[in-house]
Amino acid sequence: MPLTNRISLAQLGICSMSLVAGGGVRLFGFGQLAGWIWLGGASIVLVGVLADTVVALWHKKFGLDLIALVSIAGAIVLQEYFTAAVIALMFASGRALEIYAERRAQDEMSALLSKAPRCANRYENGQLVQVPLAAVRLGDRLAVRSGETVPVDGTLVSGATVDESSLTGESLPVSYGPGKSVGSGAVNAGDAFDLLATSTEEDSTFSNIIRLVRAAQESKAPAARLADRYALMFVPLALGIAGLSWLFSGDPNRALAVVVVATPCPLILAVPVAIVSAMSRCARRGVLIKHGGALEKMAEVKTMFFDKTGTLTGGKARLAAILAAPAVDQEELLRLAASLEQMSGHTIAQAVVGAAIERGLRLTVPERVIEQAGAGLSGWVDGKQISIGGHDYVLGTATWPAWAANLVERIGYEGAAGVYVAIDGTFCGVLQMADEIRLETPRALRMLRALGVGHIVMLTGDRADVARTIGNSLAVDAVVAEQTPASKLAAISEARRDGVTLMVGDGINDAPALAAADIGVAMGARGAAAAAESAQVVLLVDRLDRLAFAVRIAQQTRTIALQSVAGGMGLSIAAMLVAAFGYLPPVAGALLQELIDVAVILNALRVLRLETATSAERISANDLDKLKEEHARLRPVLDRLARLADQAANLPAPVMREELLLLNESLRHQILPHESNDDVTLYPRVARLIGGEDPLASMSSTHREIYRLSRIVDRLTNATLGEGDEEASMQELRRTLYALEAILRLHFAQEEEIYYGLAS
Known part of the structure; x- marks a missing residue:
């Protein structure tokens, strides 16, 4: 604890004991001794306030502590030692409240430090060995036992359930599948799991956060006091009322009473308490x-x-599209590419592997892999020779096929990166990787x-x-x-x-x-x-x-702080006027001022309750992840829609009919059940969280359009096309496929955005 805080708490303790001890001595008839005891307690606080005031004036800061100095000193000069002791206790107790609020915020921000891992369980020669965290290297296979903290960032080898509350604030454990990234600092809330290290101790997410928290704790930047802006008005006003009351009444006790009720604890403490509470709220x-x-x-x-x-x-690459040659299956292209990319540590390679795992594709171990740094790699996957990398590495000087004529320009315009894939020496497609919004x-x-x-x-x-x-x-x-x-x-x-x-x-x-x-x-x-x-x-x-949450908290905190300042000033001014007319003696004024202090500080502590919500009032991260995983499983159907629309005019009728039958099966058994389940089970729950009579009406309307377009696909699939209307039917089919693909992609994105906003 800082020395200044210890001194403030010591002053509070001495003031309290002196007030009690003086009262006890007074009861036994030793009035003069009681006065000296009260004087001693008040003097200790007076010296502290005097030192703070001198330092503030030295730095050309005119603060509200000056009124506390005048009130305690005035009471001592007028030999109102009991009054001086009460005022000193009020002031010291206010300072103690400020220290408590600051310590609470520090506790919130430093809760992570106690959870920092010190070592990791690494596989070495088939055995688990506990090693210092500094010894972990990229690519190490680590084991995380139940209840342990994830030591470094990594990619899951198997599924895991982790508690990320210290990192994200999510109160419920989150489940991740193989290939997902897990940040250091998460706690294993399930069975033991393995992960491949993708960072060292120094570069890990948790270490970075700990460095930031320590830097913030050691920061010397002071919290600005909004109340000090009102000091130039309030201090002269209080001293002026006190002087006038003494001048017109000739009674110095009236002036003392005015200064006592003007003791600026509400103004000194309300703003810092509100600000520190807001910092604590944001840290959580x-x-x-x-x-x-x-x-x-x-x-x-x-x-x-x-x-x-x-x-x-x-800030990281994700698979945005698969652009395959007409005769190449997109899912198979991705599977072969990802199988080979398992052997590369490049960030884009990891993104390709992650996309394949997300879609549930079965990856195999490649053979005879050769990597050319910065260009690409080649090897054998399931008996096929695969080359993957930049277009110069994969195509060299070969002529671009007709289907890929504008590929490079399109990828460049969209700000994406292309991962070019060749199978058995033939260029077969591009994986378009983009940094998505x-x-x-x-x-x-x-x-x-x-x-x-x-x-x-x-x-x-x-x-x-x-x-x-x-x-x-x-x-x-x-x-x-x-x-x-x-x-x-x-x-x-x-x-x-x-x-x-x-x-x-x-x-x-x-x-x-x-x-x-x-x-x-x-x-x-x-x-x-x-x-x-x-x-x-x-x-x-x-x-x-x-x-946005922090900006909203800042605005609400400013409003509450200004309410506290205005309320404290208003009540103090009213009490000063009552005291100036002789209706409020100094001791009663000190007690009244304490009530004002408590009211204003309690108002400032409302900040701690801003933007609070229980986990039951939110969608859990597990629900969000399940939705995204289900969408990932359905995206191949969307890719098939677009691909079939592109190729419809060039496919022979029997092939087209077979492709439509497969697509129709996917729509009936995958897409439509998913949308129906959303309408029945998920949307009512989400609607309750959003509020209003029917907040998801537009989303349900989108479902109806998806059903309508799916029925058209079903009709065209089962229809017998005559020669006369074949061209018109083909145009209708292509329009329907393009429309269905577009609306499904938009609908998935809308759902994920809504759920993400409601997730904890």
Whole structure:
């Protein structure tokens, strides 16, 4: 505990004992001795307040402690020692409340430190060996026993159930399947499992969070006191009323009573208690605010700048599309490619493997694998020679087939990366990998606009065409692309002239911009350490909508703090006027002021209850994961819809009929049962969480359209096409397939966004 806090608590203890001891001595008739005891207790607090006031004035800060100094000193001068002791106790108890609130926030932010793992269980020569965490290397196979903390970030070899409450705030355990990533710091809430390390101790998510928490705890940045802005008005007012009451009545006790009820505990404590409570509330939801000044500014932010990669987008590659040759099955292309990619440690290779596992594809072990760093790799999978990598590595100087004529231009325009695949020397397709917009990003931006943020700008170093595509889809107000760290800095500096600015980023190149903005916010869960160190706010949870939560908490905290300041000033001024007319003696005034203190501080503590919700009032992360996994299993059906629509005009009639029969079976036995189950079981529950009479009416309407289009596919599948209407029927079929594919993709995305917003 800091020395100043120990001194404040010691003052409270001495004041309490002196007041009780003096009262006991007084009962036995030793009035003079009681006065000396009360004087001693009050003097100890007086010396502390005097020191604080001198230091504040030395730093040219005119604070409210001056009134406490005048009231205690005035009581002593007038030999009202009991009154002086009561005032001193009131002031010391107020300080103790502030210390309690600060310690509570510190406890919230440092809860992670006690859970830091020290070692890991690593497989060595078929045996488990406990090794220091620093000895873990990329690719090590580790075992995590039940109840143990995941030591480093890794990819699951088998399924696992983990408690991520210390990382995400999710109160219920979450289940993950093989191939899923698990962050360090999660606790094994189920049976033992194995994982492959994808980070070292130094680079792990949990170690990064612990460094940030320690840095925040050691930060010397003071919490700004909103109440001090009112001191220039309140202090002269209180002293003026006291002086006038003495002047007109000739009774110095009236002046003392005025100063006593003006003791500024409500103003001194209400704002810090509210701010520290808000910092504690945000810490519980994974938002680390390093000092109170940043929280105050967040309530006034008008312009927000966002980096693109890793902030508005996920920052990692995901399979966006499979572009296969007409005669090649897309699922088989992905399976063969992922089987080979198992032998590569490249991030895109891991994304390909993860996509295949997510779709439930059976991967096999490749043979005779040769990897050319930075280009690609080749090997044999199930007796087939597979080459995978960049187009130069896979195709060389070969001529592009007709079906792939504009492939490179399309992938480049969409800002994606292409993983080119050849089977037995023949180019067969491309896996389009893209850095997708975060699921919560659109919702987060809508929430920020609703909170009064007037201008949202994407500030990125990416190409202008890629940046505009992302920016237009998110409806940001401006897209500033191809920026260097220096030009980002200049853009933010210019915007600061128009109001409070906030910058969100995650990379090393964002650090100068984060430091230049009024408020820098770092995506700290996986972001660069330099960005987190430059920022005043760090999102420890990899969710952008937590920023909107923090801004809303900041605004509500400011409102509550201002209510406390206004209420404290109003009640104190009323009490001062009563005391000035002689109706409130000093001791009664001290007790009244204590009641005002308690009322105002209790009002400030309302911040701790802001935005609270029980796990029963939210969708669990397990429910969300089940929905996403089911959508992943259904996406091959969507791919088949698009592929069949593309090839309908060129397929022979018997092949077309066979493909339609397979597609129709998938629609009847996979897609439609999924949508029907959503309507019956999930939507009523979600509707209760959202509120309103029928909040999911539009989603149910989408189900009806899906059923209608599926019936058309069924009719066309079973119809006998005559020669005369064959072309018209084919056009109707293609329109229907394209429409059904588009509406299903949109519907899946809408469902996931709604569920994600309601998830804890």
